[in-house]
Amino acid sequence: MHNETSTSATPTHIEISLVSDQACLLQFSDSISDEVADQISLVTTALQNHQGIIDLIPSYTTLLVVFDAGCFDRFAIQKTLQSVLAKVDWSSAGNRISHEVVIPVYYGPEVGPDLEDVAKHCQLDIEEVIRLHSTTTYRAYAIGFTPGFAFLGNTPEALHVPRKTTPRLKVPLGSVAIAERQTAVYPSVTPGGWQILGRTPTKLVDWTSDSLALIKAGDSVRFKPMSKEEFLAQGGNLDGF
Structure with a gap:
């Protein structure tokens, strides 16, 4: 393992879209970069042990969040994701251990x-x-x-x-x-x-x-x-x- 030295700025806007009754897509950017990948990694870590989250599928610029429909309706999952995003320490992305x-x-x-x-x-x-x-x-x-x-x-x-x-x-x-x-x-x-x-x-x-x-x-x-x-x-x- 080793420390990454790249820096990561706070994302200006992360779009949350409901793509099914059990999944939301978080769109971080339209372009691929280490900075965006670090942001996705931080959010993935923040959501990993969250009750009601079934699966997390990161990609180049997005994160697919699969959730338990018995725990969240369409409004509750978006509110939960917004709350998690607001608490992420974006400045720690540059210190990621890889x-x-x-x-x-x-x-x-x-x-x-x-x-x-x-x-x-x-x-x-x-x-x-x-x-x-x-x-x-x-x-x-x-x-x-x-x-x-x-x-x-x-x-x-x-x-x-x-x-x-x-x-x-x-x-x-x-x-x-x-x-x-x-x-x-x-x-x-x-x-x-x-x-x-x-x-x-x-x-x-x-x-x-x-x-x-x-x-x-x-x-x-x-x-x-x-x-x-x-x-x-x-x-x-x-x-x-």
Whole structure:
């Protein structure tokens, strides 16, 4: 764990919208930034143990609050959220303690079929693509469409690449990929259109654990290059392409 040194100003306006009879959406901003992410993290923490709150789903600029309709009607939940927001110490966001996750990656042609194309698109050699991707510390801004899929940003500007025009129908478990300003690890076998650079033997989801996912919103994530031999020794496989 380590302290974040960024500062966070008081948000000028947080919009609260009722999106169903059991959920409210808090809109913090229209733009993605560490400052907004810190604000969302503070509110998530403030609401975590609040009676009647069932689930909290943070994203880049929003927080979805799922509540017990037996505890709140549409007016009571909005009043409660406004009360919580009024008590948040926004100045403490810069002192956030972040959990760091280090993920080993084998950046090899057998498991990184888009590595060469990414290098060509970015006008870099493969070694430089690997160096840039693995020497950047990313923030988990949001958890996505499947358990454990964390949207990590931001990739170095030199590595900004578009998604594939034709998504793959099946991306292997543990694939490490980039798209636009983001990077991610596929925690399960799913379709996907991101550019795949390599693969990790590390499991992103542990179904027997209470915490379930290795990466949570707000975590810091680094990728550590590993050799093919290390990858195989740690349970990695080269199947899937």
